[in-house]
Amino acid sequence: MKKSLFLYLFILAVLMNVFTYMYFSKETAFEQERNTKISKRLGDSLTSVNSKLADAGYFSLEKNDNAQNYFENNATGKYIPYQKLIPYVTEKLMDFNTNPKGNPYTGQEQLGAQKFIINKAKILNHRWIIADYNDGKYWGEVLLKYFINENESVSFEVIQSIIYQQ
Incomplete structure (x- = not known):
């Protein structure tokens, strides 16, 4: 009885470790993908703002x-x-x-x-x-x-x- 209890606990611990590993690896991949999308979007926004700033400063003594x-x-x-x-x-x-x-x-x-x-x-x-x-x-x-x-x-x-x- 004691051996079977330890066997069940060991199997339960292995399953919890496998599920925990899978959860954190998927979460890491999801976060990396999300950060990639956000940084691309921010890069596009920054390019757009820089372009608008250059257009706004076109008629200025600093640029002429x-x-x-x-x-x-x-x-x-x-x-x-x-x-x-x-x-x-x-x-x-x-x-x-x-x-x-x-x-x-x-x-x-x-x-x-x-x-x-x-x-x-x-x-x-x-x-x-x-x-x-x-x-x-x-x-x-x-x-x-x-x-x-x-x-x-x-x-x-x-x-x-x-x-x-x-």
Whole structure:
């Protein structure tokens, strides 16, 4: 009786080990397959996002070598790197937000009690800037032309401005 009990326990232990081994080996294979599918999907998503980011940055001074070369003066050997130029021009444009009547380069007169200020600006190339502005109630966008003068001051000119309906 004792021998048969040990035999049954031994067979039961072997069966449990076999089933446990099969379960964990199948689970490992399933997890590897699932991870492969997820990493492929994430790789495709990453490629898609990188492509969209490259398309979004196409019209920018950072990606435009011809516009960057414009700031190299061969006669004087003077060069303005775009990494310093972009924040400098943006800061000069934002400085006009302190004007009591609002930023004059929004292309809009003050409509209500609040003044129009520029929130965000993007330098497109060596000549153009697109900017977003608002007064808290009305929103709009403006296309500006900018020039770097010989004394390194910046002058702006409004090309066109649009204000959105409420």
